[in-house]
Amino acid sequence: MGTKESVGKVLKKAVRILPGVGSYQDKESLRESDKKLRDHISTQLSYCVETIERLKTGISRKGSLSFLKDLDDISRQMDTLSRNITFASRGYSGVFDSNLVDEKALSNLFEFDQSFQKEVDLLGSLVAKISKNKELDSTIFDEVGDHLLKIEKRINEREKLLKGPSD
Numbered sequence: 001m002g003t004k005e006s007v008g009k010v011l012k013k014a015v016r017i018l019p020g021v022g023s024y025q026d027k028e029s030l031r032e033s034d035k036k037l038r039d040h041i042s043t044q045l046s047y048c049v050e051t052i053e054r055l056k057t058g059i060s061r062k063g064s065l066s067f068l069k070d071l072d073d074i075s076r077q078m079d080t081l082s083r084n085i086t087f088a089s090r091g092y093s094g095v096f097d098s099n100l101v102d103e104k105a106l107s108n109l110f111e112f113d114q115s116f117q118k119e120v121d122l123l124g125s126l127v128a129k130i131s132k133n134k135e136l137d138s139t140i141f142d143e144v145g146d147h148l149l150k151i152e153k154r155i156n157e158r159e160k161l162l163k164g165p166s167d
Helices: 002-015 021-061 068-086 103-132 138-162
Strands: none
Touching (some): 021 068, 021 103, 068 138, 103 138
16 A cells, blocks of 8 residues: 555656756646635635525515615635636746746745635625624615625736736
């Protein structure tokens, strides 16, 4: 059982001697870490969507139609953001592309994506606040909506990180 892993580690280290392979492996490691982080963030957003959907169901069962549209809009926005984060670029560039993505750019991208974690944590606390409130009012929906717009702008900034300053 341990033999396969030890042979794999030795081969991985040996291959790094070849020019360009070590850099490629480092980039792939950064891309994979970033993908895992974005998947985690997307899962958190999906959980927020589920919470809002349960709240909508509870409100409608009570016969109240107030705030259903607001909750539906929030739910839809969070779902869209979740997909945008999940399927965001991983930082690949073509062989003849004038703007090659290097390790520094991938590292910056990973750090940028880590900052999303704070944004999504705050959003999660706002959603929890909505779900625990017995009396809903439009101010909390405005606060959530503003925060969702902030996250959306950050996602757009993310795409600009991968493009060079000339784009």
